[in-house]
Amino acid sequence: MTDFRDLVGDDLGPDELAELERVDRLLRSVPAPPPEVPASLDRAVDRIGTERRLWTRRRLVVAVALAATLAALFFGVGRWTGGSGIDYRSSVPLRATSSAQGATGQIRIADRDPSTGNQGLELTVTGLPKLSGGDYYVLWLAKDGKYAGTCGTFNVGAGTTTVDMTVSYRLSDYDAWVISQPKDGAPWLLSART
């Protein structure tokens, strides 16, 4: 480390010299700060206040593992019993924006459960890039050109990814389905109707 006198020169008055020497000793007594704040932390903190729940990397890993286990379990049970038992009444195609050129998607919509008001969805997407660093996609319902209700988050693997979701919104109250990424909020896939 450069000598203090070499850093500040030798034309300082006694008071200023003492002050700078004090700061010099402080700087030499503490470890270096980190070189920079990682972008992944910037993104994670950027989401604070915009979500009800804080998804730390650890929680996300646990959630993804749990979701994978449940998916495997239900898929297995479904195969064993001869099908999922869900009747989808309609299908809505999703088209890619310039953010996701070449990607395609589809949402199959089940009948609304009259006892709970919940409605099952099956989202299938192809060609979306796999995200890293804890990022994920969000499926939204949009109204009047604005994100109006979140329906769930998901990640994709290579090729086609299918995700089951449930919503409790009345779909006729909304204009379109939109898939976005929280990082920039831009739509990646969207539909012309709900």
Next chain:
Amino acid sequence: MATAESDSRLIERVGHGDRDAFDQLYRRFARPVLAMAVRQLGDNGRAEDAAQETFAAVWRSARSYRSERGSASAWLYAVARHAIIDRARQKREQPAEIPDEASDSAGPAERAEESWLAWRVHSALEQMPERERVVIELAYWSGLSQTEIASYLDVPLGTVKTRTRTGLTRLAGLLDEVQE
């Protein structure tokens, strides 16, 4: 000339749900929080989680901050400390400072004091103009000479010397009450 808003005022604004104030506070304290977390947890991934928890806690609890009870920096330090200890407990181990040269035989009280000192210095660095901060950090922690810094930054040697001196003077003001 625009004056930077005080940490206290920013926390108060965050307490009212002001996202812009939160972003300013994050930019000011992200590196000090991360530095402390890395030192105490010794793992970049867990340190990042702890830093994230810290700012989530700041967002949640800024409303409880009372400036008359202590400085904003001390409040933030305490929030970060709790988040880091929580993160350490999740691994069922106590947080351990990675000792630097001066703290090889330091006890808990000395380590806490060193941690607080590092927090103050790192926080002060974040309040400096970028051009001065970079020169100071290179001068003290990169091992580069002034001439090498000038070459690295592609600026005249005289500029490096001026920025170093101006930066140290500015730090002296920011660390007015801090004694080593």
